[in-house]
Amino acid sequence: HQxxxxxxxxxxxxxxxxxxxxxxxxxxxxxxxxxxxALPVDVRIPxxxxxxxxxxxxxxxxxxxxxxxDLQVVLDKEKQDMAYSQQRxxxxxxxxxxxxxxxxxxxxxxxxxxxxxxNIVSKLQIGESYEKRPLYVLKFSTGGxxxxxxxxxxxxxxxxxxxxxxxxxxxxxxxxxxGKDPSLTSLLNKMDVFLLTVSNPDGYVFxxxxxxxxxxxxxxxxxxxxxxxxxxxxxxxxFGGPGASNNPCSDSYRGPSANSEVEVKSVVNFIKNHGNIRxxxxxxxxxxxxxxxxxxxxxxxxxxxxxxxxxxAAAGSIQSLYGTTFTVGSICTxx
Amino acid sequence: IxxxxxxxxxxxxxxxxxxxxxxxxxTAEVLYHLGNKNIAPAVQFTIEGELKNTDEADNIFYSRIKxxxxxxxxxNIPDSHGSVSPEMEPIRxxxxxxxxYVIWQxxxxxxxxxxxxxxxxxxxxxxxxCLEFDYMILLHEMVSQEIIPWQMTVLWHPQHGVQxxxxxxxxxxxxx
Numbered sequence: 253h254q255x256x257x258x259x260x261x262x263x264x265x266x267x268x269x270x271x272x273x274x275x276x277x278x279x280x281x282x283x284x285x286x287x288x289x290a291l292p293v294d295v296r297i298p299x300x301x302x303x304x305x306x307x308x309x310x311x312x313x314x315x316x317x318x319x320x321x322d323l324q325v326v327l328d329k330e331k332q333d334m335a336y337s338q339q340r341x342x343x344x345x346x347x348x349x350x351x352x353x354x355x356x357x358x359x360x361x362x363x364x365x366x367x368x369x370x371n372i373v374s375k376l377q378i379g380e381s382y383e384k385r386p387l388y389v390l391k392f393s394t395g396g397x398x399x400x401x402x403x404x405x406x407x408x409x410x411x412x413x414x415x416x417x418x419x420x421x422x423x424x425x426x427x428x429x430x431g432k433d434p435s436l437t438s439l440l441n442k443m444d445v446f447l448l449t450v451s452n453p454d455g456y457v458f459x460x461x462x463x464x465x466x467x468x469x470x471x472x473x474x475x476x477x478x479x480x481x482x483x484x485x486x487x488x489x490x491f492g493g494p495g496a497s498n499n500p501c502s503d504s505y506r507g508p509s510a511n512s513e514v515e516v517k518s519v520v521n522f523i524k525n526h527g528n529i530r531x532x533x534x535x536x537x538x539x540x541x542x543x544x545x546x547x548x549x550x551x552x553x554x555x556x557x558x559x560x561x562x563x564x565a566a567a568g569s570i571q572s573l574y575g576t577t578f579t580v581g582s583i584c585t586x587x
Numbered sequence: 588i589x590x591x592x593x594x595x596x597x598x599x600x601x602x603x604x605x606x607x608x609x610x611x612x613x614t615a616e617v618l619y620h621l622g623n624k625n626i627a628p629a630v631q632f633t634i635e636g637e638l639k640n641t642d643e644a645d646n647i648f649y650s651r652i653k654x655x656x657x658x659x660x661x662x663n664i665p666d667s668h669g670s671v672s673p674e675m676e677p678i679r680x681x682x683x684x685x686x687x688y689v690i691w692q693x694x695x696x697x698x699x700x701x702x703x704x705x706x707x708x709x710x711x712x713x714x715x716x717c718l719e720f721d722y723m724i725l726l727h728e729m730v731s732q733e734i735i736p737w738q739m740t741v742l743w744h745p746q747h748g749v750q751x752x753x754x755x756x757x758x759x760x761x762x763x
Contacts, residue, residue: 328673352668413667464667465703465725465734482732501759503732587729 379518410455490548547583
């Protein structure tokens with residue numbers, strides 16, 4: 253579609269344009285209607301009518317210039333610009349929360365948050381990955397001693413990039429909303445939150461340097477060319493059961509034994525040593541599913557009713573924001 | 588169904604990926620064959636009403652590719668950040684359609700495939716009117732969580748629709 257600007261010199265030319273306006277089959281869209289020779293006439297012309305309109309104008313000696321050569325190009329760029337500035341709106345100082353980051357960049361932001369919100373945020377190291385990268389947890393606390401706590405982890409599957417990105421955004425939101433959002437403030441006044449933004453840093457780096465689709469850890473498997481264990485099949489709960497593979501080359505390889513992966517063992521040790529973790533949340537993508545136990549068997553957990561009610565309430569809250577829908581249910585019935 | 592397989596009767600709503608408000612009701616019957624897993628499930632369906640006419644967009648894309656001086660070559664669509672450039676959108680949509688065929692041919696009751704990414708696409712010169720693209724795609728299988736490279740040759744013409752003339756599963760280490 254082209255947009256033309258037409259300079260009329262007299263009443264007669266204005267009338268000719270008004271005649272053009274009446275020809276509905278041309279589907280002309282006047283941005284400035286022909287009314288007086290003093291004003292230019294701007295008109296959007298669908299591709300099919302461009303030639304006809306130009307011919308008409310030229311044959312009547314009416315001057316025009318091309319304001320927009322191809323409207324679609326303008327619209328596409330605008331869409332891109334809007335997406336870009338929406339990203340920028342979510343950024344603070346130098347960290348753009350609206351885009352994906354390298355491990356180093358995320359780790360730097362953890363330090364930044366711990367320093368900017370030092371009254372409630374601190375950074376702990378709970379262990380090291382296979383390739384010796386630190387595993388950092390952010391602790392959100394308003395005091396007390398070993399308060400009941402909520403655990404959240406992200407990026408256990410390294411290719412699920414939106415989870416690490418969501419985690420650092422969640423960190424920012426918790427830190428900045430304390431004292432402003434009533435429900436978050438009352439929560440932190442009574443409980444602590446522990447957030448592991450990158451559970452599998454070796455895998456995450458690998459997705460940046462080598463293979464965007466890498467999921468597992470990067471540990472060597474004895475007797476196999478294939479690398480890595482699916483950390484989310486490595487827990488000591490129904491280990492070796494359905495949904496996991498015993499083939500080191502599989503993307504759902506459970507590992508040689510439960511907790512064989514240092515990334516998993518570090519989390520287990522932390523949770524057990526803390527002793528007062530009341531809720532455990534883990535982020536994955538994709539699919540928009542909100543699920544509770546069990547995955548490795550289909551019996552209902554003891555707190556099934558409460559978990560389901562909580563899940564539905566959470567899904568309702570999520571939907572109220574932008575209409576995003578999450579399916580709620582147990583892992584067994586949902587996946 | 589004894590000695591035959593499992594038949595599912597479905598009522599579903601089709602949603603236009605380019606226009607979420609545009610939906611169409613559909614009923615389908617899917618039969619998964621017992622035993623031989625190499626046969627694609629049998630599918631019968633009826634659509635209530637008509638699908639949107641896409642002639643204008645089809646012709647624009649067709650003309651654009653036809654007028655290229657050199658055969659189109661591209662990779663990583665979408666890129667690592669999930670972005671697709673506007674020029675590559677139709678290439679991605681074409682892959683989405685063609686991969687639907689590949690997925691159908693390879694589905695069982697225990698698989699759930701999604702097109703994850705176009706690793707590589709290369710236009711192949713033709714003497715006739717059709718456009719031909721040689722794709723290397725990555726399919727994500729939800730149950731096993733595997734990423735499976737797959738090669739497919741796709742033919743397209745605005746009036747003749749999409750055809751997958753050749754496809755083959757590739758070894759996993761084709762990736763690394």
